[in-house]
Amino acid sequence: MTDAPDDSGSPVRASVDLSRRRLLLAGAAGIATSAGAAIVIHDGELGGPSQTIRGEMPWTPGGADSPPGVSGSDYKYFKPAEVAFIEAAVGRLIPEDDVGPGAVQAGVPFFLDRQLDGRYGRGDHFYLGGPWPKGTPQQGYQSRFNPAQFYRAAIEAIDKYVAAHFSGSSFAKLEPEEQDKLLKGFESNQLELEEGVDAKMFFDMLLQNTKEGYFSDPIYGGNKDMSAWKMIGFPGAHYDYLEWVERHGERVPYPTVGFKGRPGWYGVEK
Amino acid sequence: MSTKLKPVDVVLVGFGWTGAIMGQQFCDAGLEVMAFERGPWRDTPSDFATGFAQDELRYMWRHHLFQNLTYDTLTIRNKVSEEALPMRRLGSFLLGTGVGSGGVHWNGQIWRFLPTDFLTKSHNEKRYGKKAVTDGDLTVQDWGITYDELEPYYDQFDRLCGTSGKAGNLNGKIQPGGNPFEGPRSAEYPTPAMKQTYGPTLFGKAAAELGRHPFPHPTGNLSRAYTNSLGAQLGACTYCGFCEKFACGNYSKASPQTTVLPYLLRKQNFTLKTECEVLKVELTPDKKRATGVTYVNSAGEEFFQPAEMVILSAFVLHNARLLLLSGIGEPYDPQTGTGVVGKNYAYQTMSSVNVFFDDKIINPFIGAGALATVIDDFNGDNFDHGGLGFIGGAYIAGMITGGRPIEMIYTPEGTPNWGLQWKHAAAKNYLRSFSLSVHGSSMSSRGNYLSLDPTYRDVHGRPMLRMTFDFSANDLKMSDYLTDRASEVARAMNPREIKANRRSRPWGVTPYQTTHNTGGAIMGTNPTDSVVNKYLQVWDVPNVFSMGSGAFPQNAGYNPTATVAALAYHSAHEILTRYLKQPGPLVQA
Numbered sequence: 001m002t003d004a005p006d007d008s009g010s011p012v013r014a015s016v017d018l019s020r021r022r023l024l025l026a027g028a029a030g031i032a033t034s035a036g037a038a039i040v041i042h043d044g045e046l047g048g049p050s051q052t053i054r055g056e057m058p059w060t061p062g063g064a065d066s067p068p069g070v071s072g073s074d075y076k077y078f079k080p081a082e083v084a085f086i087e088a089a090v091g092r093l094i095p096e097d098d099v100g101p102g103a104v105q106a107g108v109p110f111f112l113d114r115q116l117d118g119r120y121g122r123g124d125h126f127y128l129g130g131p132w133p134k135g136t137p138q139q140g141y142q143s144r145f146n147p148a149q150f151y152r153a154a155i156e157a158i159d160k161y162v163a164a165h166f167s168g169s170s171f172a173k174l175e176p177e178e179q180d181k182l183l184k185g186f187e188s189n190q191l192e193l194e195e196g197v198d199a200k201m202f203f204d205m206l207l208q209n210t211k212e213g214y215f216s217d218p219i220y221g222g223n224k225d226m227s228a229w230k231m232i233g234f235p236g237a238h239y240d241y242l243e244w245v246e247r248h249g250e251r252v253p254y255p256t257v258g259f260k261g262r263p264g265w266y267g268v269e270k
Numbered sequence: 271m272s273t274k275l276k277p278v279d280v281v282l283v284g285f286g287w288t289g290a291i292m293g294q295q296f297c298d299a300g301l302e303v304m305a306f307e308r309g310p311w312r313d314t315p316s317d318f319a320t321g322f323a324q325d326e327l328r329y330m331w332r333h334h335l336f337q338n339l340t341y342d343t344l345t346i347r348n349k350v351s352e353e354a355l356p357m358r359r360l361g362s363f364l365l366g367t368g369v370g371s372g373g374v375h376w377n378g379q380i381w382r383f384l385p386t387d388f389l390t391k392s393h394n395e396k397r398y399g400k401k402a403v404t405d406g407d408l409t410v411q412d413w414g415i416t417y418d419e420l421e422p423y424y425d426q427f428d429r430l431c432g433t434s435g436k437a438g439n440l441n442g443k444i445q446p447g448g449n450p451f452e453g454p455r456s457a458e459y460p461t462p463a464m465k466q467t468y469g470p471t472l473f474g475k476a477a478a479e480l481g482r483h484p485f486p487h488p489t490g491n492l493s494r495a496y497t498n499s500l501g502a503q504l505g506a507c508t509y510c511g512f513c514e515k516f517a518c519g520n521y522s523k524a525s526p527q528t529t530v531l532p533y534l535l536r537k538q539n540f541t542l543k544t545e546c547e548v549l550k551v552e553l554t555p556d557k558k559r560a561t562g563v564t565y566v567n568s569a570g571e572e573f574f575q576p577a578e579m580v581i582l583s584a585f586v587l588h589n590a591r592l593l594l595l596s597g598i599g600e601p602y603d604p605q606t607g608t609g610v611v612g613k614n615y616a617y618q619t620m621s622s623v624n625v626f627f628d629d630k631i632i633n634p635f636i637g638a639g640a641l642a643t644v645i646d647d648f649n650g651d652n653f654d655h656g657g658l659g660f661i662g663g664a665y666i667a668g669m670i671t672g673g674r675p676i677e678m679i680y681t682p683e684g685t686p687n688w689g690l691q692w693k694h695a696a697a698k699n700y701l702r703s704f705s706l707s708v709h710g711s712s713m714s715s716r717g718n719y720l721s722l723d724p725t726y727r728d729v730h731g732r733p734m735l736r737m738t739f740d741f742s743a744n745d746l747k748m749s750d751y752l753t754d755r756a757s758e759v760a761r762a763m764n765p766r767e768i769k770a771n772r773r774s775r776p777w778g779v780t781p782y783q784t785t786h787n788t789g790g791a792i793m794g795t796n797p798t799d800s801v802v803n804k805y806l807q808v809w810d811v812p813n814v815f816s817m818g819s820g821a822f823p824q825n826a827g828y829n830p831t832a833t834v835a836a837l838a839y840h841s842a843h844e845i846l847t848r849y850l851k852q853p854g855p856l857v858q859a
Contacts, residue, residue, distance in 0.1 A: 050567035068328075
């Protein structure tokens with residue numbers, strides 16, 4: 001232990017200069033582009049610089065921890081064979097019909113691609129350290145793989161299984177009824193895969209991620225035109241329902257909105 | 271090698287609700303206070319502005335406000351004979367982090383425990399016999415404090431938050447419209463109860479027809495604007511439906527940010543260090559006194575911060591671990607039943623009943639964290655448990671915290687989780703269904719405890735915490751009985767159908783249940799069966815105080831935050847009026 005009468009490794013200041021934090025320009029994050037020079041703060045990441053705060057509420061105008069929306073339309077993470085599997089699988093998890101969009105039509109494969117290409121895919125907020133024995137179902141996700149690695153390994157293992165049992169075919173080429181049968185087998189833990197892939201664990205992750213893409217804000221790449229929200233009647237991220245609290249049993253006539261507003265705001269009412 | 275810093279009067283380890291409360295109390299008394307928070311700074315306009323606060327994917331499912339497990343998690347198992355494995359992803363409970371911590375992403379459900387809840391052992395033993403409090407290895411204890419002692423501090427927290435509600439018992443007089451079972455309150459709630467939407471209203475009517483006693487849920491989602499005891503201003507809730515797991519951009523939910531920080535952070539005798547993690551409480555060689563804490567900053571540099579007093583104000587699981595890592599108190603041993611640190615870890619026994627209508631539009635997206643009509647007829651010892659074979663109970667709430675579609679689409683019994691049938695059920699039922707919540711107590715038992723894991727270590731090389739937990743037979747019986755009572759109310763609402771989601775063993779890390787973890791540093795009347803006295807002062811090291819729900823000897827059928835806050839205020843009062851004059855044990859062992 002050394003004696004240093006004063007400092008703590010981070011400068012003492014009346015208030016914190018937010019520019020010392022992890023800042024990204026708005027253009028990197030889709031959502032804030034229209035706000036011009038707005039600043040995006042990613043607080044969820046680890047290892048931001050330590051701060052010493054004294055004497056004032058730290059606040060800098062123009063700083064906002066805006067959501068990390070996605071852009072583009074090409075696939076960044078999935079390889080072509082993986083795209084075929086994903087489109088086939090999520091198309092069975094949420095099929096298209098007159099009632100509402102299917103997962104493919106809502107953009108879920110693109111959503112999944114961007115999730116796996118980003119922080120979620122890298123295992124952000126997961127603990128992935130070893131050792132890695134197989135756990136009980138109650139102990140939840142137990143794997144060395146981060147989600148991106150897990151999808152890759154699982155898709156390969158599933159297509160291997162299909163090739164072995166369906167004379168060289170792949171999951172995407174099977175009839176829908178056969179695909180459903182396989183998915184049910186994974187869901188109920190009846191089918192075993194190779195390469196250290198727990199089929200049920202993968203199914204649970206795929207179904208959860210599919211619903212996430214289907215029902216999350218369109219800035220993340222799924223829920224195209226808020227079509228899944230419209231199907232169920234969720235009006236989106238409205239801020240104030242006070243007027244409707246005691247109007248029991250009435251349909252709230254608000255148009256569906258997302259973080260970027262709604263198509264009507266851009267002259268394309270849907 | 272750590273660098274020694276200038277001594278301070280008080281160190282706060284963790285900066286959520288109890289850190290903020292203790293910091294404010296101590297700074298007002300002129301003490302030099304240094305708070306450490308391992309997560310980042312967070313403020314309303316920068317971190318959860320209304321323009322992007324209502325993001326189900328980012329906050330609920332990508333855990334943006336929750337503890338990042340990458341560097342530190344805990345290991346879990348159901349029983350001693352199993353190998354504990356790391357909780358690799360949050361699920362059953364959602365640990366907070368950052369300034370405000372769980373106080374940022376809570377629902378704002380503000381409950382007082384019943385007077386008999388503080389006498390779990392003696393009251394139930396007297397009424398139902400010794401077996402009732404020991405059967406199935408139950409290890410319930412009395413708290414060593416009474417409701418009457420805590421009442422002024424519950425009231426203090428209400429005035430801080432501006433709690434919205436309707437009193438049911440004012441100074442012993444039962445009030446119409448409130449909870450007739452609650453302990454006597456010294457004052458009405460600071461703000462009126464929230465207006466109720468359709469679902470909770472239907473629940474209240476049905477419950478009243480069955481002879482129950484419905485009342486509006488007390489809430490920190492404010493019914494109208496309020497200026498609190500520290501001059502902080504809160505706005506009226508707009509029912510946006512994003513409270514729990516989310517932060518409020520509208521200054522309508524009581525949190526450290528909305529109620530304490532604007533006042534405390536301006537104090538010249540208060541310093542907050544963020545992204546600085548306390549590794550250990552340092553003790554004198556005889557282990558009778560803390561000399562300060564060792565912490566590490568995000569650059570990995572270590573410092574020793576000397577202090578006259580150390581307040582453990584982190585979450586229950588972190589406090590228990592820090593006690594164990596620092597060698598404070600004797601670790602609990604489930605085989606022998608000896609030792610105290612880690613003992614009586616408990617949780618909350620949750621179940622629910624979904625209600626589906628054909629003819630009623632519920633609009634579940636109009637919600638708030640504590641928007642509910644509640645009955646308390648079957649909580650604690652509000653009903654005769656004779657012949658039932660369990661102690662404890664639950665409140666039953668017709669509650670709509672929101673209609674977030676990834677999490678909260680209810681489908682009838684027998685609906686698959688995917689495919690066209692699921693999609694059709696989602697489309698048909700989303701607007702026409704909601705859920706009754708059964709919020710049950712959790713009695714402590716011998717095999718449920720916290721300890722250090724022998725295998726897994728955090729990024730600093732310290733052993734992770736190990737949690738050994740499963741639901742007790744007592745609590746499952748309780749939960750079944752209460753779920754039946756909830757189903758009665760559900761059916762009395764004349765829905766098309768209902769679906770009861772019962773609680774069963776074993777406890778698992780998914781899905782989400784609640785972040786009401788309790789115990790591990792329990793309070794009591796003597797050092798042989800508790801870690802802290804009724805002032806939350808550690809018996810063995812009297813200049814260390816351990817805050818939070820870790821002090822609960824078992825958990826009641828209510829949300830813990832108000833009791834956590836009341837215990838903190840009670841502790842602060844005693845420290846300021848007695849301890850400072852003569853530092854030492856506040857209760858003679």
